[in-house]
Amino acid sequence: MRHLFSPHSLLLLSLSLWLQGCVGYPRIVNFPVDPGGRSLNSRSLDFDPAIAGPYLVFASDRNGSQDIYLFDTNSRQTILLPGLNALNERASHPSISEDGRYIVFAVNRQGESDIYLYDREFQQKRNLTDNLNQEVRHPNISADGSKIAFEVAENGQWDLLVYDRTGRQLDVE
Numbered sequence: 222m223r224h225l226f227s228p229h230s231l232l233l234l235s236l237s238l239w240l241q242g243c244v245g246y247p248r249i250v251n252f253p254v255d256p257g258g259r260s261l262n263s264r265s266l267d268f269d270p271a272i273a274g275p276y277l278v279f280a281s282d283r284n285g286s287q288d289i290y291l292f293d294t295n296s297r298q299t300i301l302l303p304g305l306n307a308l309n310e311r312a313s314h315p316s317i318s319e320d321g322r323y324i325v326f327a328v329n330r331q332g333e334s335d336i337y338l339y340d341r342e343f344q345q346k347r348n349l350t351d352n353l354n355q356e357v358r359h360p361n362i363s364a365d366g367s368k369i370a371f372e373v374a375e376n377g378q379w380d381l382l383v384y385d386r387t388g389r390q391l392d393v394e
Contacts, residue, residue: 271316273364278315278324287311289326289339303344312337314359318366323386325349325362325369336360336371338386349388 270279277292288306292299305324306312315326324339334357336350350357353373360371367386372379383391 269314273317273319274321276317276321278317280313280315280326287313289315289324291317291321291324302339302341305339305346316360316362318362319364320366323362323366325360325371327358327360327371334358336369336384338362338369338388347388349384351388 268280270277272278275293275295277294279290279292280287281290282288283290286306286308289302289312290299291302302324309330311329313327313329315324317324322341324341326337326339328335328337334350335348335353336357337346338349339346349369350371350373356374358372360369362369368391369384369386370381371384373382381393383393385391
């Protein structure tokens with residue numbers, strides 16, 4: 222399947238849609254390409270953008286491994302995320318709470334997948350699905366950061382689970 226948009230244009234499109242809601246009309250904000258990877262745009266593959274408040278979180282291979290990055294649209298700079306990324310992990314599909322404190326994302330390590338929650342205040346990363354032996358993907362965090370929904374491969378199909386921040390499964394009826 223041929224994609225109509227490049228990863229960079231998807232990131233700009235997402236930012237444009239976000240700005241459309243903020244200023245009343247669509248416009249593209251052109252962030253310059255930074256070869257050092259400190260800006261929003263780089264020459265690397267950037268994908269899976271998610272926006273909340275002034276924050277744009279995305280996955281990128283700009284440092285030689287697939288990691289999660291956080292960009293502050295107000296300061297126009299990437300924000301350091303100590304302890305979030307690891308060399309032996311391939312991170313994808315990030316989602317961020319409205320206040321920017323919590324980031325949830327999928328990790329694939331040696332063929333096994335898990336959902337992790339990163340708390341920016343305490344700079345801690347926790348595996349929420351360590352007790353699951355099924356494949357998991359596409360996490361999404363609620364605006365207040367209290368609930369995480371994701372897909373799990375169970376009984377030959379993809380189902381949805383909802384967890385709280387502690388990793389406890391919630392009953393959703």
